[in-house]
Amino acid sequence: MPDGRTDPVSALRRDLAAAYRLIALMGMDDGIYTHISARLPEGPGGERRFLLNPYGLRFDEVTAANLVTVDETGAVIEDPHGAGVNAAGFTIHSAVHMARHDAVCVLHTHTVAGVAVSSVKEGLLSLNQWSAQFHDRIAFHDYEGIALDLAERARIVADLGDRQVMLLRNHGTLLLGRSVAEAVKYAINLERSCKAQVAALSMGLSPVLLPDDVAEHTAGQYARMYDKMEQEGAPDPEWAAILRRVEAACPGYAD
Template sequence: MTDSAKNSIRDQVSPQEWQTRVDLAACYRLVALYGWDDLVFTHISARVPGGDHHFLINPYGFLFEEITASSLVKVDLRGNRVMESPHMINPAGFMIHSAIHAAREDAQCVLHVHSINGVAVSAQKNGLLPLSQQSLFALASLGYHDYEGVALNEAEKPRLVADLGEKTALILRNHGLLTCAPSIADAFLAMYILESACMIQLRAQAGGGELVAIPDAILAGILAQAKAVTRGLGGALAWPGLLRRLDRRDSSFRD
């Protein structure tokens, strides 16, 4: 995108929206960097600050490694563009996101991936197992949603919302992973932990030996321990370092 086009978008939005655009573009780049992307499929959405029920999402057809702050498309809950943009979105892809944003005011960011490890665990009958410290953080706020085909059916929305409830993470059976949170940083951190837990589980199972499960009593106290580990900051503790990593590699997400 040219400097004039970038400046044009920045001039049309509030400083708060621009910061959200930069953070969301960074989240897309990080998903690509960690290998959780699925070509141009799946989405990460973020609520635009200001209370207008507008959201930012990726332009359809862009690789996650190509997303920039200016290229993100602003839409309403129906997926209609509310700001002029040369880019289209995938309305069907926004179905899952719009359902959660509408039901959860705290869901400032909804992150959905088809990661290989996540899909593999989603196909296992017992789902995520308490085999690692990472799995405990994920299990502390995790739901499951049964597969109903490609997410095109509006009638699926209430079932999806009910299965998520007030939880942070959802395993979509035979499909993938989803996290939502009050910030982009928190949604990314939740996905990092969930995806890591899935990867660890698959590697442990592949080892062929008898697995040792973590007792339920330890799981019961994990939320308080998580807050202590992050000093109550959650994703905000790691986010500045992740942005520095991106800036060292390619800072064009800020354009």
């Protein structure tokens, strides 16, 4: 099991590979589509570089070693696997990374529950503790078609603002993390929130929404807990548990 006592780039590659594997383990992937990207330290000449999955590989085939290094346009810098990347798929990610330097990781999913909630006017409701984390903290971007138009990047960034969670209308979800760990935890909790909402509303009974003050209080509790880990370096037992799960299910992912 990797113990984290590695150089920052190796640790980032390991964490990103773990994120891909976990999303696959949880059934949150979409074949070879969607991406999780991570921002590398700038190159020796100030180059802005990112890690992305090789084109055509399923999430459960991604390893730390086969991740591709690309620049902000999606052009390949280093490609151990030799398949390149889906440059069009990097459109959303490049826009966010270039505008939001606090975003080490950008995670995009097309889950059934996430797409369902993104497809209703009300979006995510504060129905439970999971969804309360996102109370009044979700941005929205209207669907414009498959994200091939680079001009859409400016609109994505404008709609996102300073938030870390976005519902891409009729499309899916977008999560930003100050670390891979934070982005993954947002993704897990948002997926649970969306699943719970779909389940609750399908019963035909009357949903009970949390009062705004209670939902806001809960969101603040989550935010303070995450800040302690991201800003103060407090231990993150949840991420450690996630890494143990991935290692048990997918030995060799960090190679």
